[in-house]
Amino acid sequence: MSLFISIIRADYLQRTRSYVFLITLIISILVAYTFVPVHDANYTTVRIGNYIGENNSSWIGHVTAIMASTFLWLIGFYLVNNSIRRDEETGVGQIIATTSISNFGYLFAKAVSNFLVLLTITLIIMVMALSLVFIRGGDFTFNAIQFFFPYLLTTIPSIFFLAVVAIILEIIFGNKTNLMNIVFFFLFSFMIIGLNQYKNSMVQWFDVSGVKYLTDSMLEIVNTKYNQTSENVSVGFVYGDIIKRNYFLFEGTNWSALYLASRLVWIGFAILLLRIASKFFNRFDTKTTVDFRKKQNIILDYTKQRSIKAIHVSKLPKASLDFGILPLVKTEFLMLLRKGPWWFWFINLGLIITLFFIPLTIAHQIVLPLLWFLQINRWADIATKEKYYRTHYFAYAAYKPLQRLLQAQIIAGFILAFILALPIILRALVTGDFLSILSLTLGALLVVSFSVFSGIISGGKRLYEILFFMITYGNLNSVPFLDYFGGFHKSITYILLLFGITVLMLSVAFSVRKYEIEHQ
Amino acid sequence: MRLEIQNISKRYNREKYGLRDFSLTLGTGILGLLGPNGAGKSTLMKIIATISRPTEGTIILDGIDITKNPNSIRKLLGYLPQDFGVYPNLNGYEFLEYIAAMKGVGGKHLKQRVEQLLEGVNLIEVANKPIGTYSGGMKQRLGIAQVLLNDPKVLIFDEPTVGLDPEERVRFRNLISELADSCIVILSSHIVSDIETIADEVAIMKHGKLIKKGFRTDIIETVNNKVFELEMDSNDLSAFKEKHAVVNTVRKKDKIQVRYISEELVSGATLNNSTLEDAYLYLTKN
Numbered sequence: 001m002s003l004f005i006s007i008i009r010a011d012y013l014q015r016t017r018s019y020v021f022l023i024t025l026i027i028s029i030l031v032a033y034t035f036v037p038v039h040d041a042n043y044t045t046v047r048i049g050n051y052i053g054e055n056n057s058s059w060i061g062h063v064t065a066i067m068a069s070t071f072l073w074l075i076g077f078y079l080v081n082n083s084i085r086r087d088e089e090t091g092v093g094q095i096i097a098t099t100s101i102s103n104f105g106y107l108f109a110k111a112v113s114n115f116l117v118l119l120t121i122t123l124i125i126m127v128m129a130l131s132l133v134f135i136r137g138g139d140f141t142f143n144a145i146q147f148f149f150p151y152l153l154t155t156i157p158s159i160f161f162l163a164v165v166a167i168i169l170e171i172i173f174g175n176k177t178n179l180m181n182i183v184f185f186f187l188f189s190f191m192i193i194g195l196n197q198y199k200n201s202m203v204q205w206f207d208v209s210g211v212k213y214l215t216d217s218m219l220e221i222v223n224t225k226y227n228q229t230s231e232n233v234s235v236g237f238v239y240g241d242i243i244k245r246n247y248f249l250f251e252g253t254n255w256s257a258l259y260l261a262s263r264l265v266w267i268g269f270a271i272l273l274l275r276i277a278s279k280f281f282n283r284f285d286t287k288t289t290v291d292f293r294k295k296q297n298i299i300l301d302y303t304k305q306r307s308i309k310a311i312h313v314s315k316l317p318k319a320s321l322d323f324g325i326l327p328l329v330k331t332e333f334l335m336l337l338r339k340g341p342w343w344f345w346f347i348n349l350g351l352i353i354t355l356f357f358i359p360l361t362i363a364h365q366i367v368l369p370l371l372w373f374l375q376i377n378r379w380a381d382i383a384t385k386e387k388y389y390r391t392h393y394f395a396y397a398a399y400k401p402l403q404r405l406l407q408a409q410i411i412a413g414f415i416l417a418f419i420l421a422l423p424i425i426l427r428a429l430v431t432g433d434f435l436s437i438l439s440l441t442l443g444a445l446l447v448v449s450f451s452v453f454s455g456i457i458s459g460g461k462r463l464y465e466i467l468f469f470m471i472t473y474g475n476l477n478s479v480p481f482l483d484y485f486g487g488f489h490k491s492i493t494y495i496l497l498l499f500g501i502t503v504l505m506l507s508v509a510f511s512v513r514k515y516e517i518e519h520q
Numbered sequence: 521m522r523l524e525i526q527n528i529s530k531r532y533n534r535e536k537y538g539l540r541d542f543s544l545t546l547g548t549g550i551l552g553l554l555g556p557n558g559a560g561k562s563t564l565m566k567i568i569a570t571i572s573r574p575t576e577g578t579i580i581l582d583g584i585d586i587t588k589n590p591n592s593i594r595k596l597l598g599y600l601p602q603d604f605g606v607y608p609n610l611n612g613y614e615f616l617e618y619i620a621a622m623k624g625v626g627g628k629h630l631k632q633r634v635e636q637l638l639e640g641v642n643l644i645e646v647a648n649k650p651i652g653t654y655s656g657g658m659k660q661r662l663g664i665a666q667v668l669l670n671d672p673k674v675l676i677f678d679e680p681t682v683g684l685d686p687e688e689r690v691r692f693r694n695l696i697s698e699l700a701d702s703c704i705v706i707l708s709s710h711i712v713s714d715i716e717t718i719a720d721e722v723a724i725m726k727h728g729k730l731i732k733k734g735f736r737t738d739i740i741e742t743v744n745n746k747v748f749e750l751e752m753d754s755n756d757l758s759a760f761k762e763k764h765a766v767v768n769t770v771r772k773k774d775k776i777q778v779r780y781i782s783e784e785l786v787s788g789a790t791l792n793n794s795t796l797e798d799a800y801l802y803l804t805k806n
Contacts, residue, residue, distance in 0.1 A: 311640030311668065311695055317633045319671055321595070322626025331610070331618040338609040390605030394666065397569045398622035399594045405622060518573050 003101050004109050011083065011113035016120065020462045024079055027467075028071075028121050032128035034237075035067040036060050036136060039247075043239045046215070048222045049230030053250035056140035057133045057147040062214055062253065064129035065150030066235060069158045069209045071125075072118055073191075074473055076159065077166055077184050078466040080114040084170045085177075093284035104278040107167055111274060114163035122159060126151055146252030153255065154210035157263040161208050164270040168277045174286070178340035178377035181465065185373075208266055210259075211235060217253040237479055323399065328408035329415075332382075336416050339378045348374065348420070355423035363424050364436065365487040369475040371420055372447055372485075376468050379451040380461035382413050383509070387459065396517050406452070406513055410506070413448035420444075421485075439486020439495050446484050446502045453505035456512045521548055521582060521673055523568070523704050528577035530563050530728070538563035539574070540728040550700045552719030553708040554800050560728040561708040562602055565676050568706065569599040581674065595624065598672030600663050602679045608652025612643050615651055616666055625670045637665040640695075642688070657683040664692065675705045681714050693718045716796040726804050736796055743781055743794040743802050750789040751775045767801045 015021055035045050036055060044052055046063045053059030084107075087093035096106060126148075133142060165187075173180035195207050204212040215233045222228055225248060351371045355363045383406060386392035395401055418425075421440045428436040447468075454464040474482035483489055484498065523546040530538035539560045544551075553561045566572040568579060570590035579586050586593040606615060616634045620626065638644045641661035651659065660683040667675060677696075681689050696718050699705055709715050715722060716736060723733040732739060747767075752760065754776045760766065764786075768779040779792065781802045 309636075309639050310691060311637065313668060313695070313698055316636055316668065316671075317629035318627075319620070319625045319630060319633055319669060320627030321624055322621075323624040324626070325621075327617065327621035327626060331614060331621065334614065335607060335609055385607070389607055390603060391607065393566075393569075393571060393599065393601035393604050394619055394622060396571050397594060397597060397599050398619075399624040400591055401622070404624075 003099060004105055007096070007101070007106065007109035008113045008116070011110060012116050014086075015080070015113070015117050018460075018462075019458045020079070020460060020466075021117070023458060023463055024075065024466060025121065025124055027075075028124050029128055031071060032064060032068070032125040033132070035064045035125075035129065036132045038136065043237050044234070044245070045237060046218070047234045047238060048215070048218050048248075049228060049232050050244045051222045051226070051228075051230075051246050051248045053218070054140070054247050055132075055136040055138065056250070057137060057142045057144075058252040059250045060129055060133050060137065061143075061147030062150045062218070062250070064125060064132070065155045066211045066214055068122055068125045068151070069155045069211055070235060072121060072155070072159050073162055073188055073209065075466045075470055076118045076121065076162055077188070078181070078462065078469055080117055080163065081166045081170060081177075081180065081184075082462070083110045083114060083167065085175065088284055088286065097284045102278075103281045103283060104275055107171070107274055107278050107281060108271070111160075111164045111167045111270075114166050115160050118159040118163060119156070122151065122155055143252060145255075149255055150214060150253070153260060153263050154214060157266050158209045158211075161266055161270045164274050168273060171277050171281050174282075176341060178344065178374075181376060181469075182374060185469070205262055210263060210266075213259050213262075214253055218250060221250060222248055236477055237474070239478070239480060323404070325404050325408045325411070328405060329411050332409050332412035333415060335385075336378045336382070336412055344374075352420060352423055355421075356427070360424065360427055360431075361487075363427075364440075364485070365478070366476060368421055368424060368440075368485060369472055369487070372417060373468060373472040375416065375420070376465055378416065379413055379448055380464045380468075381455060382409050382448065383452040383513070384455040384460055388461075401517055402510065402514055406510065410445075410448055410452055413451065414445050417444035417447050435490050435492065435495065436486060439489075439498065442495060442498045442502065443485030446498055446505075449502045449505045449509070450484075453509045456509045456516075521704055522546070522580075523674065524580040525564075525568070526578050526580065528564070528567060528574045528579065530560075530567065530572065531575040537728045539567070542577070542725075542728065542730055544723060544730060544733065546704050546706070548700065548702060548704055549720040550696060550705040550707060550718055552715030552722045553706060553725060554712060554715055554722060554804075555708075555725035556804055558727075559725040559804075561725055562678055563728070564725070565599075565678050565706065565708060566601075568593075568674070569597060569601075569676050570594060571599075593674060595670070596673040598667035598670065598675040600667050600677045600680050602682075604663055606651045606654075606659055606662065609650055611650055612638055612647035612654075612662060615662065616669060619666045620669045623670045633669065637668055641665045657685065657688070660684060661688065664695075673703050675699060675703050677705070677707045679709055680707065681709060681711060689714065712795075712797040712800055722796065724800060724803050732803055739799045739803075740794050740796055743799045745791065745794075746781045746783060746802070747792045747794040747798050748780055748782060748785065748789040749792050750778050750780070750786060752778060765802055765805050767798055 037043055037045060045067055046052075053063070084093070087096060101109075130147070133147065165184075169180050169184060173183070191208055195203055195212065204216055207213070215235065219230070219233055223230060348371065351367060351374070355367055355371070358367060381388055386395045395405055398405060418441065421444055425437050425440050428434075428440070450468070451464045454467060455461055457463075471482050471484065475487070478488065480488050486494065486498070525542060525544040525546075528542045529540050532538060542560070542564065553564070555561050563572065567574050570586060570593060574587060577587075581593050584592045607618075610618065613634060616637065617630065620630055620634070635644070638647045641664055643658060643661055643665070646654065646658065651662065654662070660680075664680065667677070681692060684692060693714070696705055696707065700720065707715065707719060719736065721734065722736055722739050724731050724739070732742070751772070752775060754771075757769065757776055757778065760778065760780075764780040764782050766778055766780045770777040779798075781798060785791070
């Protein structure tokens, strides 16, 4: 039991003591503040037809719990999806493998730790929501049950399930993080977004997020009170359509025993899934299954050649000086291409070809951001891999590392993004749409600069993964201020704004890296 | 070539120092750095390799202050860190070419040079395979090869023989000896015999300070006529250790043979030839 608690404790402390977690908490507070829009805001978060609840404690509790559940599925996974992998990479896994803890015990401890990390963010959001009740709540009385119950019965079981999903996907995909992230993206789209689109009330029992039960009860109140037949419920940041907005008084949900039971069933189901998955957990014995063939080849090759020529330094061909960055760009680009499974390039190729033929607006606004998002794993550590692979000793002792290596990394990343966007750029060229060409080029630079910036300030790739996932989700939902590639804005002012942001991010990245190099 | 390390300190916080007022002057040849864990060897090497900046002091290479102009030494530097990593998706050729590009080395002979280095470190047969499949010793040899990509004049090896088999260690020593004719070579190791065999001069460090520097023979002289061996019952060992600096024990049938350093001869003990290891242990224990 003490080992079980120790794993949870160590894992939780390890994660929460990172910059990424701190930054995620700050983002969570900022995002939570936007969950409850003011009356004249140009967006809504939860909307029942044309109706929005008055900002009383019940509405704020429900809306923020619904949004927290969605938000945490959106970003929380990227925060916790390296629990087992980190133990493997640090070698701690091999020590754990020799202890008496069972597979299930270890995995359950990891799941609980994941859950605690997500719960911490949930509590932060809840505290923010509570303060919003007093800021925006007006004269309404505080209803504690209707404020807290949505968190207790909806968000908390939902994040527990997410915590377990993260562990199960790690077991299934191992080090294939690219594939894991993408599978999760579609899983999220189906489980959290897709299910809520179904109108059948039975669907709510298949909704792990528990959100549908709450929105259905809101819908019922609106339809009964105002004689409506609306079935349209929107969850998430929806912009525009302000004029038709009406307000209604929402006094809360009727919390049925069946709903409570369904939430407990989801928790039980998560534990059952984990139990099954634990049968397939390799307990850090990866080498024998994965690398055996390769290792054997190496050993054979190694034993073949024992007649060794000694190095005679004076006889080595003379090396000449070459301070150009082209060879660095070439190798950096090569490393980008080689990341992830090779067959993933078939998906990329399919999407690139698609970009030539689908309507230009869809290509620019939906498929391109998705295609760029699929490269998340390639770009995520573009400027931080030296630390991860411990090659920074070479990199920082090299000739002009800041001016040469970092630039080469940015250029290589940009070339990849530009090539992927090439079909749209060519189509824009044919139609003479130079604003789009400019914004796409800048978008390609921005997406890489953002990786360099977030990687260098956080010291790893996780922040980029979290934020890029959020941004892409926003792109697919047409959130205007997340348009980094000019899909929704066609003006030179907007392009200048993107340019300014890119320059700012790169300046900060260069300054921080300069400091790192000088103050190791 | 002349490398002057002048009053270097590296302070991590108000009380914790990695190096404290460290000074040393070096010419061509091999300097072996010895010291217990935390003595500051790696910190010193990182500072010379321009990866870390000293809090105080300067390092002058042929009249140029490298703490202010790090790029001036980087062109001449070959550095093998203690715990370096590699990019697993690159093969041996690609990795060395990448490091060469970082160092600002290129030209038409680069490919040949890379090939000869890979051959020299016994990796040519596996040079086309991803480095992710290499063993620890193979990666270490790749690290040694990258040091020589740019005709370095200042070579820094931090624990270079870790993971090398005995045959490879001998080859490495020979290589270093050849380099020492025209380069400044700084080498740290926990294996005193490695230093003893190849270093011209030895510097012993403790708690971030230089406690002794000189030729091997000078350092060994510190314990001349002070190294003894004595056989005793194992029960007496604890009490003996409290009074004398024990450097080694060998378990024999019923007894224990103890090698110790002392100013005075204990009854039954025999005087022995002193080694660098004796001197090192004596200096760092006191």
